[in-house]
Amino acid sequence: MTARIGVVTFPGSLDDGDAARAARLAGAEVVRLWHGDPDLHQVDAVVLPGGFSYGDYLRCGAIARFAPVMESLIAAAHEGMPVLGICNGFQILCEAHLLPGALTRNEHLHFRNRDQWLRIEAVKTAWTNTFQPEQDVLIPVKNGEGRYVADRYVLDQLEAEGRVVARYQRGNPNGSERDIAAITNEAGNVVGIMPHPEHAVEALTGPSLDGLGFFTSVLKHLAGVPA
Template structure:
């Protein structure tokens, strides 16, 4: 029986269908989840996709954090459910305090859309176990509020505990502190990433197929813990 991975749609989500396609290409069954429905429908993992939830009013992800589905996601994440937040999903995870820090306006104040090299720093997560530490991957980045910030104590703690999942290399597209592109929680089941792995899953359309590793990693993780 194939694994079932839920993809949440908020008002303003743009990349939910792309995330569903990536799940399907990885070999799992995508399950559409609605922001106003607290029922996770028994999925094995959850993806919070990119976009502009609730129009990015107040702050990016600030309203989505209070949606009915997020109450269930927060509880399930605490019980070990793998959760991946991509771009706006990363912002929502920070607003929900499932991840530390915040995503703020790009340092140069411009929207940035380009193919971006990342270095995978941590493979001890449900979403990156299939990579090698130090591996460089190419996936798109597209954001206006992608600058990761945190106080020095938090940054030092993330560094010291190996919770920085990926860093920007060959250029920092948004001014994120310490070139941070992705972070994880202590348990490693929750990951937030600003670039878009779901846009690098097919040779025809992506700059690479490097992004597919995030989705195949979580399937291997779920299989190992079944």
């Protein structure tokens, strides 16, 4: 049976279509989810896409965290459903306390949009199990508030528990603490990533095909294939 991946659309989402296309290319059946509908429609995994949910008022992701769909998603994530938050989706996951820390204004106060090298460090998550340890991937980054911050205790805990999923290589585009580009929760089913893997899935439009691995990984996970 084909896995069903839900992609949430909030007011202000702009990468939901790209995330849906990436999931289809990986081989999933895509289910479009609406922010105002708490029903997850029996999906097997969920992607929170990039964009500017609710105009990024208050803080990025601060209003989206209270959308009706999020109540169901938070409960499902605690029960083990794979959830991937990309850029604004990462911000929402932190606001919802599914992931620790916060995403703040870029250290240099400028928006950054460029192809960015990352090193994948955690390869046993639901979203990264098709990668090799220490594999370098090229994925676009585009953010104005992408600087990951947390107190030293949280940062040390993430390091000690192997929950830093990816780090920036060949330059840090936003000043993130310890070059962190992506993290996971303790169970490994929830991942937040600031760069955009959904924009690196086709040779015609992306700098690489490296982003497709995030979507094929979750299909492998859902199929019960060991990482």
